[in-house]
Ligand SMILES: *[C@@H]1O[C@H](CO)[C@@H](O)[C@H](O)[C@H]1NC(C)=O
Ligand SMILES: *[C@@H]1O[C@H](CO)[C@@H](O)[C@H](O)[C@H]1NC(C)=O
Ligand SMILES: *[C@@H]1O[C@H](CO)[C@@H](O)[C@H](O)[C@H]1NC(C)=O
Ligand SMILES: *[C@@H]1O[C@H](CO)[C@@H](O)[C@H](O)[C@H]1NC(C)=O
Ligand SMILES: *[C@@H]1O[C@H](CO)[C@@H](O)[C@H](O)[C@H]1NC(C)=O
Ligand SMILES: *[C@@H]1O[C@H](CO)[C@@H](O)[C@H](O)[C@H]1NC(C)=O
Ligand SMILES: *[C@@H]1O[C@H](CO)[C@@H](O)[C@H](O)[C@H]1NC(C)=O
């Protein structure tokens with residue numbers, strides 16, 4: 162189009178940056194403004210102190226005065242650990258100390274709106290004892306014209322004494338810009354002042370909550386994790402300026418986002434090139450729309466999930482049947498059962514009680530579910546209850562399974578070379594998860610494995626007329642140099658974060674093959690940039706069965722907030738949490754009936770799916786079916802969830818599907834200039850635009866103190882239970898007995914879709930929910 166080669170401007174742009182250059186002595190008027198048009202109104206320009214990209218005078222990207230915008234360093238990061246628990250220590254050696262910019266020019270660029278890109282080039286200086294050439298490209302993508310894409314390339318460096326390993330991309334921010342996103346972040350509201358690693362792994366048990374984290378980490382396996390460990394890490398964020406930044410789906414290398422400098426953001430990336438895009442919306446909503454226009458939007462959630470709870474049960478056909486009948490007798494709305502033990506279980510010895518583990522060989526267990534196919538069918542035809550099962554990325558050797566097996570998938574896949582390989586042993590890379598649980602990880606980059614495993618899942622999992630499953634793990638691929646995948650772009654460290662994307666894409670392709678888009682519910686805890694377009698529901702992973710901030714019930718809200726701002730609109734968690742701890746002499750955690758009840762309340766007013774989990778040691782934890790009081794509270798919560806279905810469905814269809822906006826919204830999304838709203842992580846959230854919620858996330862707490870956001874007192878919040886109306890911009894204390902989480906309608910909102918919920922509230926206003 163109109164821009165190709167404009168040498169005069171190039172000279173002025175370069176000359177305006179004498180401070181970068183050791184070699185360049187040119188002196189030009191310091192107020193020289195020169196500009197290059199990138200297309201669609203985006204302009205790259207220079208002033209005496211900065212280089213920036215604007216659109217309609219709004220800054221999209223800018224350099225920081227006196228700070229290199231590209232840098233590099235040598236050194237391999239240290240990654241310790243196995244079995245999904247990776248402890249990463251960043252190693253930077255010989256980090257370049259300066260940068261020169263010697264040219265800015267237009268180069269042909271096929272994917273751009275103009276056919277060209279601006280190329281900024283020069284050298285990185287003081288890299289150990291050498292220098293290295295760099296190039297940075299900016300263009301407006303032809304298919305997404307409302308943003309600027311970038312590509313950083315330092316691969317031309319050649320100092321064999323100190324080969325560069327990572328690049329740094331820095332740009333301007335300010336002390337008042339707050340950041341959200343980057344995946345399943347569980348410990349912070351705004352990420353400002355933090356340096357956040359982007360790597361999907363076991364989040365650990367504790368994550369900073371004590372005493373568990375220290376107890377778990379004492380073994381040296383990093384099993385406790387820290388405040389930065391996450392099942393899903395995603396290289397994208399949204400800021401209070403309406404800015405959106407993301408690395409492309411292919412940029413799966415280890416990244417780190419440093420928000421600790423008041424005036425800059427620095428992205429550190431473990432490779433010599435990276436690409437992504439930067440955009441700016443009028444607010445955080447528009448920024449999420451821009452993000453998801455590129456990374457995708459979640460496929461529709463099947464309608465049947467609106468009809469009730471999905472009961473997580475283990476123990477075999479008779480037990481499941483009994484519990485379903487009990488529920489129906491007390492009018493518990495039941496949409497489905499989730500039976501992870503359909504493959505059978507075996508015990509591993511624990512200090513106090515044995516822990517039951519699943520056989521990772523995807524066929525029904527003859528002892529627990531001998532008539533699996535007809536059992537699934539009967540639940541559906543007798544009770545209109547659907548069945549969900551369980552699969553993961555492993556195949557375990559079932560040769561020691563006492564009641565036998567029909568196929569040993571592990572043996573078959575080993576012989577075919579379908580597992581991730583170990584080049585030291587020249588065989589399957591083994592993940593050992595305790596006695597009788599040696600497993601290989603299926604290699605999703607191998608086309609042979611993909612067709613073989615597709616048939617396995619179709620013929621012996623989906624064939625039973627199930628409606629989906631937990632699609633577990635995804636964050637386990639080893640990263641050592643003796644790890645080999647069939648089709649590895651770079652090394653295993655780079656491939657690691659690509660795996661969750663492949664896993665989600667693989668599952669979606671089966672759903673599409675089987676034409677089950679309106680039926681299948683497949684839930685993942687590991688995701689990646691772009692995996693949102695393949696999964697219709699995200700599951701927040703394994704939490705501890707307690708009230709703590711970093712890994713208990715509170716962390717679920719924080720995770721859903723950041724995941725929503727990472728493009729994952731539909732989410733849910735295990736009602737009741739997952740991890741019981743009975744390992745240490747002086748510390749136990751087991752689930753109380755109260756926690757189970759409050760978690761059910763939280764799910765009812767926050768999530769797109771209501772599904773419970775028995776936990777890892779069901780015998781020591783309160784279960785919804787433990788007694789009539791637990792089942793009644795659970796049924797009550799399931800009814801509250803169902804009463805919100807019309808409203809939820811409207812938001813899913815009108816806002817999530819079309820704009821990529823999350824159902825659960827951190828208050829900052831609506832109140833970017835309210836400094837208090839910016840700091841809310843788990844205390845409250847919006848459910849769609851019309852409801853504001855402050856869940857009870859503490860034991861023996863029957864009223865909540867909640868901040869109602871909105872500076873200047875603009876807006877009202879009506880407490881649905883009492884009918885009391887409160888003005889915005891203040892903290893209020895409202896009663897919240899069991900069964901009555903603090904829910905407010907915003908600005909007196911009313912829509913027909915809210916009516917079933919308001920009717921529920923009116924009916925239950927005098928009902929006392931009990932925990933015995
Ligand atoms: C940008 O700002 C300048 C000076 O303030 C003004 O003249 C110009 O109209 C603005 N351009 C746009 C697109 O808003
Ligand atoms: C860094 O990693 C590369 C590739 O894995 C390896 O070849 C190299 O020896 C490592 N360097 C150091 C200093 O460990
Ligand atoms: C740079 O340092 C390495 C050792 O660290 C040395 O081998 C090499 O010769 C040096 N190169 C120059 C240009 O000084
Ligand atoms: C970041 O640090 C600054 C300076 O200490 C502080 O004013 C600001 O509130 C902090 N922001 C967050 C999100 O922690
Ligand atoms: C993580 O690795 C670093 C570097 O080896 C080590 O200092 C630290 O103790 C490790 N953390 C845990 C919890 O194991
Ligand atoms: C836009 O085009 C690029 C190729 O230039 C492609 O990789 C990307 O998937 C396209 N994005 C969308 C949202 O169509
Ligand atoms: C694995 O294969 C390599 C190359 O074929 C060979 O050098 C090595 O000895 C083998 N290692 C084992 C443990 O068999």
Ligand SMILES: *[C@@H]1O[C@H](CO)[C@@H](O)[C@H](O)[C@H]1NC(C)=O
Pocket residue numbers: 582583584585586589590591639641643644
């Ligand atoms: C490969 O096997 C060796 C021992 O045989 C082990 O030390 C190494 O960690 C294994 N690597 C992987 C990727 O499984």
Ligand SMILES: *[C@@H]1O[C@H](CO)[C@@H](O)[C@H](O)[C@H]1NC(C)=O
Pocket residue numbers: 513743746747748749
């Ligand atoms: C932990 O639980 C076990 C098994 O119920 C019990 O024997 C032990 O006393 C408990 N320890 C603590 C500190 O409560």
Ligand SMILES: *[C@@H]1O[C@H](CO)[C@@H](O)[C@H](O)[C@H]1NC(C)=O
Pocket residue numbers: 861862863864894
């Ligand atoms: C809230 O509950 C606490 C005890 O949980 C009680 O001390 C306090 O008085 C209550 N406040 C109000 C306003 O009801």
Ligand SMILES: *[C@@H]1O[C@H](CO)[C@@H](O)[C@H](O)[C@H]1NC(C)=O
Pocket residue numbers: 873875876
């Ligand atoms: C109050 O909020 C409404 C919409 O929420 C907005 O239109 C109006 O401008 C706001 N008024 C003030 C004074 O901020």
Ligand SMILES: *[C@@H]1O[C@H](CO)[C@@H](O)[C@H](O)[C@H]1NC(C)=O
Pocket residue numbers: 881882883884922923926927
């Ligand atoms: C609930 O009961 C209280 C106290 O009796 C009453 O003030 C309030 O209006 C009722 N709320 C609804 C929604 O009926």
